[in-house]
Amino acid sequence: MxxxxxxxxxxxxxxxxxxxxxxxxxxxxxxxxxxxxxxxxxxxxxxxxxxxxxxxxxxxxxxxxxxxxxxxxxxxxxxxxxxxxxxxxxxxxxxxxxxxxxxxxxxxxxxxxxxxxxxxxxxxxxxxxxxxxxxxxxxxxxxxxxxxxxxxWLCVAAAGLHTAGPLAGRDVAVIGATGQMGGAAVLLALAEGAATVTAVGRNKVALDRLAELGPRVRTHQLIGDRATDAAAIGPVDVALDALGATPTADATMAAYDSLRVRGTLVLVGGVRQDLTIPYGEFMHRRLTLRGSWMxxxxxxxxxxxxxxxxxxxxxxxxxxxxxxxxxxxxxxxxxxxxxxxxxxxxx
Ligand SMILES: NC(=O)c1ccc[n+]([C@@H]2O[C@H](COP(=O)([O-])OP(=O)(O)OC[C@H]3O[C@@H](n4cnc5c(N)ncnc54)[C@H](OP(=O)(O)O)[C@@H]3O)[C@@H](O)[C@H]2O)c1
The missing domain is CATH 3.90.180.10 (Medium-chain alcohol dehydrogenases, catalytic domain)
Known part of the structure; x- marks a missing residue:
């Protein structure tokens, strides 16, 4: 063969x-x-x-x-x-x-x-x-x-999103939504009833296609400044990071910053950077950081x-x-x- x-x-x-x-x-x-x-x-x-x-x-x-x-x-x-x-x-x-x-x-x-x-x-x-x-x-x-x-790919995205609990009625952000894993996560979150899905990435054409999925989809084109990106992404209950290899952790940390109190950041992407998590702030915001593989x-x-x-x-x-x-x-x-x-x- x-x-x-x-x-x-x-x-x-x-x-x-x-x-x-x-x-x-x-x-x-x-x-x-x-x-x-x-x-x-x-x-x-x-x-x-x-x-x-x-x-x-x-x-x-x-x-x-x-x-x-x-x-x-x-x-x-x-x-x-x-x-x-x-x-x-x-x-x-x-x-x-x-x-x-x-x-x-x-x-x-x-x-x-x-x-x-x-x-x-x-x-x-x-x-x-x-x-x-x-x-x-x-x-x-x-x-x-x-x-x-x-x-x-939908299953990997789903396994990640499910670690944050049911999605119905919650606000979800997908960082790296312009990749195939991120696109899969957007489709999955919509199918499971997320109130809004904020698709985040650099590629404008891919973001525009995601916006056409329906009125629950919002998009944000990353500008590369952590504070500005975070303000535009959030507030959300769940953020899924599906980025490929990035030179810095800024986009991932913008997703972290965009979480509401008791929010969850799920990591499924290919980022190979260390994340600096401030202990007291993480504790007081009662956040969850999860990893998910396959x-x-x-x-x-x-x-x-x-x-x-x-x-x-x-x-x-x-x-x-x-x-x-x-x-x-x-x-x-x-x-x-x-x-x-x-x-x-x-x-
Ligand atoms: N956890 C698991 O079980 C599992 C399973 C399979 C794959 N993965 C991982 O999932 C990751 C995503 O997979 P994929 O198929 O979607 O393909 P990919 O090509 O690795 O990822 C593409 C995404 O990363 C973004 N990106 C790449 N470089 C960037 C940079 N320098 N700054 C900002 N964004 C950047 C792209 O944004 P633009 O297109 O907008 O530029 C796009 O959204 C892979 O790296 C892989 O390691 C994980």
Missing amino acids: RAWTVDAQGLRLSEVPEPALRGGGVVVEVLAAHLPAYTNVVVSGGRGDLPKPLILGPLCIGRVTAVAPDVFHVAPGDLVVDTALLDAGDGDEILVGWVGLGASGGTARTDRMREVWRDGAFAEKALCAKETIVKLPGAENYPDPARLAFLP SDDETVRTVWNLIRSGALDLSAVELLKVGLDDPESALDLAERTSGLSFVALVP
Whole structure:
């Protein structure tokens, strides 16, 4: 079969053997996989250690073709999402086919996990650990399964937002709403009944598209001054930071400043800066600061039910499809795609 492989020489389209079923495994025909905007950075080593060689690709929508004898929660024919998250407990987690180690930051056990479960989903077929597979009941009837490749990003955003409690009737801000994770968070907060959603970012075109989602959406174009940005964003009950790598923590801290008393700031983005939190002020404002990484099966089911019921309409998201033929052009397109647009690999 054809697959995108990465080795010391980089990323390329390769002919590889079809995955062989083994204990604890599920083989899926890959229907579509989201290409994150920063995939080029992941391949070039800018986001941490990628175990090589491997078939790249963290997440996909697939149709199950075979299951090992010890797999009972899915069966051939089911449409599923591969969440890539393999959790051994005690913080030892890996994302199969990608960078990212969980709370432990990497141990001898995560090394062993990455030896056994290494290959990802940017291929015609994938062998997935059963723990990474969640069934999407009724997805066979969804008109365009490739569009569902956006579901994992919605789930990461949802898991983050849910740490702040129910969103209905509350004011939510999304910092980095102009990226795909932020766009997903805006859609999710609207679907779950937020009173207002303030979309914050730099890209004016992406902000204008978000504003078209409806009258509950406000936008703020970051100007780069913490106090001015905070005043324009807030006051809000919940702020989700979904920024990519930024040179300073100013935008994140503007979100922190914009919180109401008892507000929550949730961090899910790619910012690699330290945050200076004033102890007394944090205490007196009774704030919560939460981190959130990936999502859990229950969140996947909740988000899928929002889509299935029509409460979250994926037609608001522009889908750009690419095939396996030209990985370099596909990754370049993904890098140039932001906001409510995303690139799906359809092998
Ligand atoms: N927590 C998790 O489980 C999880 C899972 C997946 C991904 N992530 C993280 O989520 C982050 C966002 O992902 P993404 O797909 O949306 O793509 P991304 O390309 O990493 O993020 C783009 C966003 O970051 C903003 N941004 C980038 N550089 C900036 C700067 N210097 N100043 C201000 N804003 C800046 C962009 O704003 P403009 O476009 O307006 O310039 C846009 O809103 C990623 O970095 C990734 O690490 C986290």
